[in-house]
Amino acid sequence: MSSRRPLQIALIALLLGLIAPAFPASAQTADSGAPPLGAELRGISQTDRSGDGRIDTTIIEASFYSPNDRVIVIDGGGDMAASSDWWTATDFHNDTWLFDAGGTNRAELVIRFWYDAARGMRRADIYHDRNGNGYVDLTLDGATVRIDEWDYPPFSLLTETDWTLPDGRVNWNITLETDGRWLDNGLWGELYEGIGVFELDGTPDYQLQFFDADMDGVPEYGIGSVLFDFPLDYALPRAAAWYNLTQTVPQQPQAPLFWHFLTSGTEESRGVDPRELPDNDLGKVRYFDLNPRMAMDWWRRNRPGFFFPGYPIEHGFHLNGNRRLLPDDIAIMSFELIQAYYDLAEDRDHNPELHIRHRFFANGDPGGWAMPADLNEIRWSWNQTNRPGLSWDYKIGLAGRQSIDAVTQVGAFQYHAVTWEDIPSWVLSETWDIATFISVERDHPPYISSEGIYPWGPIETAVDEDPTILSRYLSGQVVVMSMANIFKKIDNGLRGEFKDNLNGLPYLYFSPLDAELHLVGAEGCVHQIDDARRITCGNLNHDDHLDQWRYLHEETVTREMVKVRDLLLYFDEAGMGIRRLPEDYALESFRTLPPITHEEWLALGALLEAHAHPFAAGDFAAMAARAPGELLTISGAAFSDLSYADGVLTFILTLPAGYTASAPVSFITLDGLPAGEYHVTYAEGRFDVRPATPPALTVRASLRELPSGVFFTDVRLEGTVTVENSGLATSPEYTLEVFAEPEGGDERDRTWLSLERVRVRGGQTLTYSYEWMPDQPGVWTLSAALTERDPEAMVMEFSRLRFTPASTWIAAASADIDLPALQPVDRHFFLTLNGQIPLEGIPLLLLWIVIGISALTLFGWIVIYLIRTHDHTARRDRAHRADAHSSGD
């Protein structure tokens, strides 16, 4: 290959030198019919390269990268016209275009136009630098161009008719095919690089088709297809489709590089010229605004890309599936069945106000980790305030196990999915299992995204970096102990709420307390105000409404608000308030589903506006102040260890020295209580306030024998340990150490049953049960002790699991049980293994002895021979020395 380069350079130089004087440089005439051009023309010349007396080469001096660029067009059909107008002289039917950026006498890009009779299509094969030398290796032989660097074209664009319609507009009936290594084309190329299956073999690996059936210059849809086969568990898309539902009329290319489908540009610009952009903003371009194009990055030479600019669409949809779309087939696809966009505001401002993403993985689909259930995830985001751009205010995430029977049609292709028209009402008519709700809080900058609000997908959220957990949970393979442990972090400025076992629709309610929308039945929430501050919520009585808010600063609770029964309590840095709410006070101003139609969107907007109140995040005092009912405020006071069970509210009230209370209220009286801690209960409308006596912990232990359930032991024991706090103040956190040991045993005989951190509220009793199998008969003792030891440090090394002196116990107890004889697990079992493996018992012992005797015998023989040989050698040496001595040497 390298030997051809000088030849190639010389040929191009010769060509340029020979033809330069053929025609004087002239600018393109204004009335040539040529499209707008993304290059500055400097001149044109022509020559007869093959020597047959006909013009076959046109040199276009132009500037598209540098002042010295050239385009050499070589006729391939004997029809090149003699003209100083490039549009007249050249064509896109049988010419080969060599693009020399920078006047290097080398071609950085080659496009060969020809007619593929086998497929009955016009075709443009596009070649770029492959070997990294910055240009395409080729050989010019007369008027014939031979591409040396490529065995097959890496890009081909095909059309059945022509590149343009009769009226000169771009023909959208085109097909792009790529072969071999994927390049930057914005069509998932980088995803597939990892598979390593691209082969430049003349068989296309990826195909992108656009369809304009009525040839009116307005495409109906486009289909992208990965053509090579790869395992489904690679979880990569095979098909994409874009549907021009609203029949967006594309604008014509404003800066093509001669050909309508070629521009200059980088990956970042996606080949879009600033003249084509609304407000000079690439982010405002939507699907079908601009035609697909090959963009050549002259600045990096060997990096062309094929782009379908714009994302997403204001009113329409696209999809990404893991099965190919084929005519005469109804594909059962998984992955993004639809990314649907709706212009709820009906303002045609290029920005959708509702986005619904339906992610689906069919039962057993390897791409979705082969879950044994159909799994659906909905991301429903909407822009309620119609802020400009791709901005979103709220999102509802849903997970469910529905099967998808509906069929969506995209042109000539069909696949199982709920249609764009139906999916909003379908979502709001199904029964969902898990729901999340995200609100972009008022004081946060707009959330901008082309695919809605991402966080807290009810299936896609990774748990401990494992993205499969929620899929497995929903399909019954795993148990997730607490959703609060999964949905515990969120981006700054967002408030997220979650609800498992929704078993219905994702209703929202507006709370008059904080003047915000909430998810009905939410179990908890997180509002991340900034890096240091956040609010977490709880649902103490597990009803439809959130009723507990905690404001944390640097992970310390500095404010809290609780609404239980008819009470509203809060504390903050200034003090505490207790408000008794009217009996008819509702935590819900209105209830709604997310909007589907323009009218519903307007109505919800009006409701939100009517009920809006600009509370600062975590300003519980202001919220309580706005609520109705009697209010008692106590300066400097706070509550802690609040619990609500069986209709009884309990908390510890801390009254600081010098506290002051507001005017007396009817429902509680402090009666000049001195500063200190008080144990407060509230039940049946009455408060009970008592001094919080210090924690008094008692541990109790008991033992009992359980029926046998296993193989060769006939004894199972159950130990029960209770920890009771008879004081009224909450205890500090201790480690409950529980172990069992036989009489006379030492540390090695001990069976550890628990190392658990416990904290006991005043009057609370905690109960723990343990099961284990003792390994010997006799008296067994179960010991339980509360200590201050760190259990994590203890389990890191078994040897540290030692008995602690009684002096370090906070509280302790033990219980004994006397066990009968056990079936032994002795050496005999491990020697014979109860006949479960073939070589055992006496034969095994004999075999070991045979090995020992063999080794000993072998060793003996070797050593004896060694000694004999050594002695023989020594004798021989001595004899030699004696001989030498006697011979007088």
Add this chain to the structure above:
Amino acid sequence: MSWILLLLLGYGLLVYSTMTFRFNGNWGEGDTMVVTRAIVSSAQADSLLRARQPYPNGVGYVAIMMFVHDLTGVSVQTLQTYIMPMVAAMNIVVLFIVFRALLGSDLLGALAALFTYLQPDFLWVTWRGSHEKFTWMFMIMGIFLLVRSFILWNQVRMTARYVVAFYIVTLALVSSNVFFAASFIFAIVLAFAGGNLFFLYRNWRQQRDNVPVRQQLVRLIYVNLASFILFYLFLRYLYPDAVSSLNAFTALIDRLALLLFGAEENTTPEVVEVALAAPRNYLRISWLSTYVFFGLTLFSWLVLGISALMWLREAWRTLRQPQIAQRHLPVVFHLLLYAAFAAQLAGAIFADQVGTLSANLQVRLFTPLMLMAIPLAALGVYEFIRWALRWRAALLRGLALLSVGGMVFYFSIAAVLKSTNEPLLNNWLIFMTTPEYAAGEWSRQYLRDTEVWTGTNDRISATLTFRYFGQPSVNNVGFYAYGFRFDGIYYMLTEVELAMRRRLRAQPPFFISENIVYHNGQVQVFYRRPQSAYQR
């Protein structure tokens, strides 16, 4: 000598077949599983490079196994379980040849070869289904070829043959395991550096230079360079996957440790590693008692002690020797390599302390050190016997000989007990019983889309997984071990597991009150009761 060789071979076959038939092939462990998976995966892909689950550290053993599998049609599992251990038994012949060259004596070579088969760690790593049965042989053959080329340095054609053979063997070593090969290359670097220091001191002490010997030492640096080029070529062009396994370690200290001390992928879960990292824990978990462990490994400690003494003596002699002849070069090289491997082991122990690779390096490097130590120990034992034979008191003489003989008798049995993790003495069992296999079969047949927990260690899960490699899993059932996973639904509880737990004084699994869905007398399979609305 041929009869000695035959006897050695016979002994090797006896030991390895005893180990194999102790559990009738029903045994499994992590490394064997990983390598077997790579072989089956490569065979299915018909390619070493495109295997879905390759062995990331080398392809030599996988290639050999694929070849034998293709050639004979014998299943990979049968090869790994029954055939290859017998092939490993024949390594004793290689050991004999190498030790003979190092010690300059047929009989001492035979004695050292016999001693190698008394060393439990060597038996274990060459018996199980890992690449090590070839890797260590490649390494020791490389040492032999180097030694021969030293001896024959003035016979150019002969030397050239050995040199060519050396690089072929080195390439085989690299392809077998790049990290073990790297540690070998590093050991030669250390030997070169140590040799130069030694001779500098010796020259200074004796005020004269032993030029021919130093010239031979200089050759080591060329050997190093050439070996490193082979290493690089293999990593860069022949098997780039090996680089990715190096890249998996982000800490520089770990990467260095990998290359210099030759660790490889660790197949033991991290949580177990943490527990086993403390020697006290390892002994407590694995062995009935510390005494049992030291009793079974006494041979190794004796070998280390005797070889260290012999090394000191030989080094002192070499230092004092007025002239070192060419034929003494093997001794010098042997001493240098012994010191180099000992230094590597010390470095590995240090790396284990500061790195994140956990307790792996020191275990891996014990074998090469032992391979260098055993010939010295054999020499020491022989010289002790000769010395004892000169004692005047016949009783003492008899007692001494009886003791040595008794120890050989005991060590040969202890080696087998230790290397098979004999369940009489060890809690880290590696075998699977027939009822456990039946439960595994049932699980595969009747369960669906799930994984079954099989016990505290991977003896059942590894053995079952090993058995089913290459067989299509219609119901998508797998097996796992160690800690419970919170996604676990099915649990296998066996009589052996409970016995092991009772001996360890460990609690029984907590799922004891779950639904029993299978029971065959010795094994039960439990199904966890539904705990969420989404479970059935």
